[in-house]
Amino acid sequence: MGAKESLTGDGPAPEMHHYYSKFMRECPSGQLSLHEFKKLLDLQGLDPQGDMYIKRVFDIFDLNQDGFIDFLEFIAAINLVIRGKIDQKLKWYFKLYDADGNGCIDKKELLNIFTAIQAINGYTSTSPEEFTDMVFQKVDVNNDGQLSLEEFITGVEKDEGLMELITKTFDLSNVLKVIQSGRRHSI
Template sequence: MGGNESIEEIVAMENHHWYAKFMKECPSGQLSMYECKKLLGLDNPTDQANTYVETVFNIFDSNKDGFIDFLEFIAAINLVIRGKIDQKLKWYFKLYDADGNGTIDKKELLSIFTAIQAINGNQELTPEEFTNMVFQKIDVNNDGELSLEEFINGVESDENLLEMISKSFDLSNVLKIIQSGRRHSV
């Protein structure tokens, strides 16, 4: 290794890099939904890609002002790049819980997995098979809803499910696919 930089110095340099990149793309200091889609190369997104990007945008817009500012952007980048599995699972749960009631029902999971599959393509299971398998494996009280605790404990205790969810719903992979798909389809 080259220098004697501390972790704090490395993180500060990375944050400076992200700040410069963010301000170059968003001179106002705030990323709107429109700018986000433009940044991702989504001029004419499919309905599923549009829904997914809007859902992700709204989750990262933590103060709900309609913009992602630099602190919200850094939080998103840190989650995607450095997030621990339990942090990512909490984020996935929030993504799946479309109505925000604190539980995921089959309709919500089916809806988001259908959107992801439309973007990702070639999945091993259909959205219906995936949804049924998830509920069969981790809905311990069989009430047709997954609480945050059921979701995290169930996914963490099943190696195959953890890998499948991580691979299917990994934000960085999905965004790369959206970007490359848009650029090549024009």
Template sequence: MGNMDGKAVEDLSTTEIHQWYKKFMTECPSGQLTLHEFKQFFGLKNLSPASTAYVEQMFSVFDMNKDGYIDFMEYVAALSLVLKGKVEQKLRWYFKLYDVDGNGCIDRGELLNIIKAIRAISGSKDATSAEDFTNMIFDKIDLNGDGELSLEEFMNGVQKDDLLLEILTRSLDLSDVVRMIQNDGKLPETSTSDGDKGQVN
């Protein structure tokens, strides 16, 4: 089950947990979600290599005890943290997600790949290129100029910059996922005419 943030989980209503459990057990009767099932669960298919790597990293962060599966408690803990956790808790979670090689620092390459993957999955058409956005983040918060962001630099830098905080929070906005759970696996009407594209949001 791994370490969970009790407060975030306690903030969930019984109805929310029931809906999440119903969706989870419908998609995954064994109670253990594999990476393949995780992609199906969120309607992620035909992804680019960068997007696939991002999804694999997200799966790894959800899989708190590193047994290769996401059980229901890991799933609830991760979703509730992202949806209802305090800013500092979310930033720690984001840092873990961006730190692909797990060395305790985020370098430009890791951040760039994650940003590209997030944009590909969400279908985002930002005016700023992924490269420029990555450079902007490093220019703002890489205080010692070593080309890597430590957890401390990341936490302090993002919390002091409202724009960065808003962008990072939006990049992991799982409200579509919650709406899918509440609508029994169907995305809201806005996406239905886009075919497969709508399922990747």
């Protein structure tokens, strides 16, 4: 981001102050823990699959892997959600799916993360098994049972239906709205 560029294009100082104020109101220590993250999003008491997904999202936003999301990491996450180009978002999705961090997504990883997402958002038009099989059928061009980053991005960008499904299923704008407003449920 340039010195005169803001996250939404409305001017840097007021926008940054707005986000900083909200972040510090919700997290006076300046560091958001996983527990606070779940509380902020009103996602406590999830089943193990849902907890796994929320922890994965948290871990990816925790860029320095210190167990907390600080303000700069928070801004980076917001910037990705608001202004990220599709290839940036696809790289983020890939990182989310690659649970073991080995640079490839296998069927079990994709199945687990999709199951976890369903546990949270109730998306049910496609079963986790159907989704996983469809992604691998369309994207795994060398049929090795794993998706590399390049295979994933190229395959998803070429298939409009798959792009739409992935974008809707893993949309983070609701998370952003919760963070921007301060709490999931207003009183």
